[in-house]
Amino acid sequence: MANIKVLIIDDDKKLVGMIKNYLEKDGYEIIAAFDGAEGIEKTESHRPDLVILDLMLPKLDGLEVCKLIRKESSMPILMLSAKGEEADIVVGLELGADDYLSKPFSLRELSARVKAILRRVSKLKEDEKSKKKILKYKILQIDFQKHEVTINGEKTELTATEFALLEMLATNPGRVFTRDQLLDGVRGRELTPFDRSIDIHISHLRQKIEPDPKEPTYIKTVWGVGYKFEDEE
Known part of the structure; x- marks a missing residue:
């Protein structure tokens, strides 16, 4: 785990210090940035494996x-929201954040x-190595080896969470997944009350x-249950 780099972008130096000390005990290499501009600079120079990003930042806001x-x-981006709003x-998830945590x-x-x-x-990378088929x-x-999605031959960029959702649905055509199953499958946690993050990711996808x-061809809503990937040609 020593090679796993986590970048923390937050202007609260005391909080950053606490997070740094805690995560270093888990074996991560921690990089810190205290404003948005510095965060972008260190993202480019250090290429972290994960970014912990606060929404309220000087110079350049978190969004x-x-x-x-x-x-x-x-x-992957884990977003921190001080407002709890x-x-x-929703805006952060729409912009591509993978998960959020409210202060x-x-x-x-x-x-x-x-x-x-x-x-x-890590599981996505392992799955990509073992899969040779193109759906x-x-x-x-959907090319699982290259982690690429194309529409009419044109490549479209997906976040890790969006690709994981598409993979889970597309490799099980016709199966209905609840929101709990999708969230647990792609992010490893259960829904909390009023959690709309899966709906946001599906909308973005x-x-x-x-x-x-507005009239989906592939990802269908099953009202009162969740979502499924349409298997009809």
């Missing part, structure tokens, strides 16, 4: 940092989230792969 990271990389969480939080919970995200990313559904093509996101 803008998330957007800039997503333009260049699919590295659903609107901020105040316990360091134990933070550590558990970090481990769950890294396990998922094709109408104009949608539809925007990227569906010809008409």
Whole structure:
């Protein structure tokens, strides 16, 4: 685990110090940045395996940092929200954050989230190595080895969470997954009350792969239950 790098971007130096000390005990290499601009710089220079990103930052706010990271990389992002407001969480997830944690939080919970995200990313990489098939559904093509999705031959960029969701659904066509099953499968935790993060990720995924996101061709909503991947040609 010594080679796993975690970048913390937060202007609260005391909190960063506490997180750093706690996660270093888990064996991670910790890099710290105290404003958004420094965070972008260290993301590019250190290429961390995971970013812990606060929303409220000087110079460049967390949402803008998330957007800039997503333009260049699919590295997982764990978002921290001091406000605890659903609107901020929703926007962050829409911009490509993989998970969120509302302040105040316990360091134990933070550590558990970090481990769950890294396990998922590691599993995705292992699965990609073992899979040789390419799935094709109408104009949608999913290449598991290359971790690529194309629409009519044009590549579309997905975050790690979006790809994991698509993989889970597309490799089980016709099967209905509850929100709990999807969230537990791709992020390793159960839904909390009023947790809408899966709906946000599904919405974002539809925007990227569906010809008409308002009338989905592939990812269908099963009202009152969850979602399924349409298996009809």
